[in-house]
Amino acid sequence: MMQQSVFQTLxxxxxxxxxxxxxxxxxxxxxxxxxxxxxxxxxxxxxxxLGEAGFVAMRPDGARRLYSLRPEPFQAMDDWVAxxxxxxxxxxxxxxxxxxxxxxxxxxx
Numbered sequence: 597m598m599q600q601s602v603f604q605t606l607x608x609x610x611x612x613x614x615x616x617x618x619x620x621x622x623x624x625x626x627x628x629x630x631x632x633x634x635x636x637x638x639x640x641x642x643x644x645x646l647g648e649a650g651f652v653a654m655r656p657d658g659a660r661r662l663y664s665l666r667p668e669p670f671q672a673m674d675d676w677v678a679x680x681x682x683x684x685x686x687x688x689x690x691x692x693x694x695x696x697x698x699x700x701x702x703x704x705x
Contacts, residue, residue, distance in 0.1 A: 602669060605649040610634060611642045615651060615665065622655070622664040 606612055610632055617623060617631040628639050643663055646652040650669045655662045 601649065602673065605645060605651065608642070608645075610638070611646055614639065614642055614646065618652065618663060618665045622662045624657075624660045624662055628663065 606615065613632045614628055617628055623631070625636060625639055625643070628643070629636050632639060643652060643654075647654060650666060652663050653666050655664070
């Protein structure tokens with residue numbers, strides 16, 4: 597079952613902007629500061645939270661710290677959503693079939 601903390605982590609607008617910025621690939625903290633338009637200490641705090649939740653990985657590169665997204669939490673979210681997607685897809689397929697039958701009945705009159 598999907599943990600509520602995953603959604604709480606991404607519910608913060610700044611963390612979501614950081615995730616969106618990292619979707620383009622690995623970035624240094626300075627790049628993220630410019631991308632999300634908050635100070636370095638704020639970005640670092642949000643990166644720490646994202647890291648603790650498993651969303652980001654950090655790789656040292658000399659004096660720089662490069663951050664990237666980890667695929668595992670996103671795959672877990674996709675798996676969780678797939679359960680509900682199947683539920684709605686089945687309902688939409690039945691609705692589509694009913695509309696097709698109704699449309700077919702109307703044409704034969």
